[in-house]
Amino acid sequence: MKPLRTAIIGFGKIAEDQHVPAIAGNPRFELAASVSRQGNGPAPNFTSAEDLLAALPDLDAAAITTPPGPRYEIAKLCIARGLHLLLEKPPCATLGEVEELRRLAEAAGTTLFTTWHAQHNGGVAAAARLLAGQRIATMKIIWHEDVHKWHPGQQWVFDAGGFGVFDPGINAFSVATAILPAPLFVREGTLFYPANAHTPIAAELAFTSPAADGPLSASLDWRKTDGEEWTIEIETADGATLKLLDGGARLLLNGDEVAASGIGEYPDLYARFAQLIDCRESLVDVEPLRLVADSLLVGKRETVEAVTV
Amino acid sequence: MKPLRTAIIGFGKIAEDQHVPAIAGNPRFELAASVSRQGNGPAPNFTSAEDLLAALPDLDAAAITTPPGPRYEIAKLCIARGLHLLLEKPPCATLGEVEELRRLAEAAGTTLFTTWHAQHNGGVAAAARLLAGQRIATMKIIWHEDVHKWHPGQQWVFDAGGFGVFDPGINAFSVATAILPAPLFVREGTLFYPANAHTPIAAELAFTSPAADGPLSASLDWRKTDGEEWTIEIETADGATLKLLDGGARLLLNGDEVAASGIGEYPDLYARFAQLIDCRESLVDVEPLRLVADSLLVGKRETVEAVTV
Structure with missing residues (x-):
C-alpha cells in the first residue's frame, strides 16, 4: 500500500x-x-x-x-x-x-x-478496561508541576487564549474522560489568576458524574517546584484502587504495577490515525476542551501574585 | 386531543x-x-x-x-x-x-x-429569512442596560456560575445565531470583571464567521444607566441594512419597519414545544451557551470597580 x-x-x-x-x-x-x-x-x-x-x-x-x-x-x-x-x-x-x-x-x-496524546499512554487503555461498568467511589486528579521548568520564556501561556494551567490540565481531563465509565461534569471550583495574567496558574475543581457516588476532584497547580506529579487516583465502589502515574504512563492496581501495554503515546496515535482513514471515519472528541470551558463558566476567581516565566 | x-x-x-x-x-x-x-x-x-x-x-x-x-x-x-x-x-x-x-x-x-426565548421575538424569523444565503459585511451587537434596574438585589449574578452580563448577553447570542447564515466564532475580546465579582459586568467581543467578510462585534454592558438598547445591526455584502431593535421584537430593513409576525415570544415557544412533542423530536441548541464559554476561553480580563446590586 x-x-x-x-x-x-x-x-x-x-x-x-x-x-x-x-x-x-x-x-x-x-x-x-x-x-x-x-x-x-x-x-x-x-x-x-x-x-x-x-x-x-x-x-x-x-x-x-x-x-x-x-x-x-x-x-x-x-x-x-x-x-x-x-x-x-x-x-x-x-x-x-x-x-x-x-x-x-x-x-x-x-x-x-x-488527538489527546495523553490518552495514548501505556496505562490508560488498561485503566479504562478495569473501570468499565464499575461505580466510582472517589477520584482525585493531581497535576502539579513548575511552569518555570516546563514553559520557560513562554509568557503567552498567560495571555488570553493561552490556557494557563489548563494547558497541562487538559491532558488530565483527557485521561479522566477516557477511563471513567460515564461523563464528568464540573460542579464548582476556584481558579487562581496571577495579577498580571489572563489565564489561571492553578485550579481546584469539583466534579460530578452519573457513575460516581463520592467526591471527584482535580488539583491543577503550576506553582510546584517540589513534588511534581501527574496522578489520577480512583477508588471503585468495590474497594479497588487504581492509580495512574506519570500522566498515564504507569498504572497501579491496588498498589501493584500493571504491565504497560501499547506501542507508546505518539506511535499509538498515528496507528489510530491510519485506522480512522482506512475506515473513512472521524474522531472528534471535544470533552476535555469542554471541561476547561465549563470550569471557566462555573469557577470562582481569585487573584494571586504576578508571574513571569 | x-x-x-x-x-x-x-x-x-x-x-x-x-x-x-x-x-x-x-x-x-x-x-x-x-x-x-x-x-x-x-x-x-x-x-x-x-x-x-x-x-x-x-x-x-x-x-x-x-x-x-x-x-x-x-x-x-x-x-x-x-x-x-x-x-x-x-x-x-x-x-x-x-x-x-x-x-x-x-x-x-x-x-x-x-429554549432561547429571544429567538421567538417578532422580528427574528423575518431577519433570518432576509439573511438566508447572504454574505455579511458587518454585524454590531449592542446590548446595553443597567444591572441595578433589571437585577436589583440579585448579587448572585456576580457569583461563580451567575453569568454576569452574559445573562442578558446570551439572548443577543441566541438571536445572532438564529439569523446569521453560518456559525459565529469568538475571535477575541475583553471581559470586564468588577473587583468583587466572579463574572463580568461588561464584554467587548470580536467574532468571525464563514459567512462574513468584515468585522463582527458585540458590546455587552450592564453599566448603562442612560441609553439602554438591545440592538443587532447587520449590513449585507449587497448593501442592505437590517436592524433588530428591542431584543428582536422590531425589525427595520434599510430603515423601514418590517411588520412584526408571530404570536409573541412565549406563546410561540410553547407552540414549538407542542410541535416537537408531536414529531417526537428534540431541539437541543447549545450554540449561545457555547459562545459564552468560548468568550471565557479566549477573552482578556480587566478588573473594574466593585459593584453591589
Whole structure:
C-alpha cells in the first residue's frame, strides 16, 4: 500500500520530538513536507499552509501542530483540499471552531482526528478496561508541576487564549474522560489568576458524574517546584484502587504495577490515525476542551501574585 | 386531543409573567402543578421535583424555570419518568450537562427543548429569512442596560456560575445565531470583571464567521444607566441594512419597519414545544451557551470597580 503523504504544519518542539519519529516509525505514513514560520522544518519546508498546498498537490494528510489559535483557518484550507487531518491538542481555540471543522470534514468526506496524546499512554487503555461498568467511589486528579521548568520564556501561556494551567490540565481531563465509565461534569471550583495574567496558574475543581457516588476532584497547580506529579487516583465502589502515574504512563492496581501495554503515546496515535482513514471515519472528541470551558463558566476567581516565566 | 398535563418547576417571576399565560393560552397544554421552594406557585404546589413526581404520576411534560445550577439533576429525574421537557435559558450550568441530557432524552424517547426565548421575538424569523444565503459585511451587537434596574438585589449574578452580563448577553447570542447564515466564532475580546465579582459586568467581543467578510462585534454592558438598547445591526455584502431593535421584537430593513409576525415570544415557544412533542423530536441548541464559554476561553480580563446590586 502506498504510504500516505503527510505534512507537518507548525513545525516546533512537539513536532520534532514526537510527530517526526512517529511518522518515520509507521510505514503507512511518509513525511512529505513541513511548514514553519521560520522555515526550519524537514525539507521541503514552507512558511505557510497556502504555499504548501500550492506546491504539493498530491498530499494525503496533515498533522497540525501549531498553537491552537490559527488551527481552524489552516484546517479549513486542508479539508477543502481533501486532506485527512490530525490536530494536536487542544484542537482549536474555541469549541465553536471544532464543531464547524467536524461539519466541514463530514461534508468533504475526509478524516478529522482531534488527538489527546495523553490518552495514548501505556496505562490508560488498561485503566479504562478495569473501570468499565464499575461505580466510582472517589477520584482525585493531581497535576502539579513548575511552569518555570516546563514553559520557560513562554509568557503567552498567560495571555488570553493561552490556557494557563489548563494547558497541562487538559491532558488530565483527557485521561479522566477516557477511563471513567460515564461523563464528568464540573460542579464548582476556584481558579487562581496571577495579577498580571489572563489565564489561571492553578485550579481546584469539583466534579460530578452519573457513575460516581463520592467526591471527584482535580488539583491543577503550576506553582510546584517540589513534588511534581501527574496522578489520577480512583477508588471503585468495590474497594479497588487504581492509580495512574506519570500522566498515564504507569498504572497501579491496588498498589501493584500493571504491565504497560501499547506501542507508546505518539506511535499509538498515528496507528489510530491510519485506522480512522482506512475506515473513512472521524474522531472528534471535544470533552476535555469542554471541561476547561465549563470550569471557566462555573469557577470562582481569585487573584494571586504576578508571574513571569 | 387531551391536553398535555404540564408542571412548572421553579415557579418565580419568569414563570408567573410568561410561562403561566403562555400555557393558559395554548389548548395543547394544561397547567397541572408547580414547584417552588417557597411553595407559592399555582396549586397543587410542591417544594421539590421529587414530591411533584411522586404525587402526580400522570404528568406529560414540565417546564424547568429554576436557575441553571440545579436544572440538570431535576431534568434527569423528569426524563427518567418519561416527561417531555422545556428548559428556560440557559439550559444548564455547563455544556457537559446539556450534552448528557440530550443523550438521556434520546435514549428515553422524550422531547428535550432547550429554549432561547429571544429567538421567538417578532422580528427574528423575518431577519433570518432576509439573511438566508447572504454574505455579511458587518454585524454590531449592542446590548446595553443597567444591572441595578433589571437585577436589583440579585448579587448572585456576580457569583461563580451567575453569568454576569452574559445573562442578558446570551439572548443577543441566541438571536445572532438564529439569523446569521453560518456559525459565529469568538475571535477575541475583553471581559470586564468588577473587583468583587466572579463574572463580568461588561464584554467587548470580536467574532468571525464563514459567512462574513468584515468585522463582527458585540458590546455587552450592564453599566448603562442612560441609553439602554438591545440592538443587532447587520449590513449585507449587497448593501442592505437590517436592524433588530428591542431584543428582536422590531425589525427595520434599510430603515423601514418590517411588520412584526408571530404570536409573541412565549406563546410561540410553547407552540414549538407542542410541535416537537408531536414529531417526537428534540431541539437541543447549545450554540449561545457555547459562545459564552468560548468568550471565557479566549477573552482578556480587566478588573473594574466593585459593584453591589
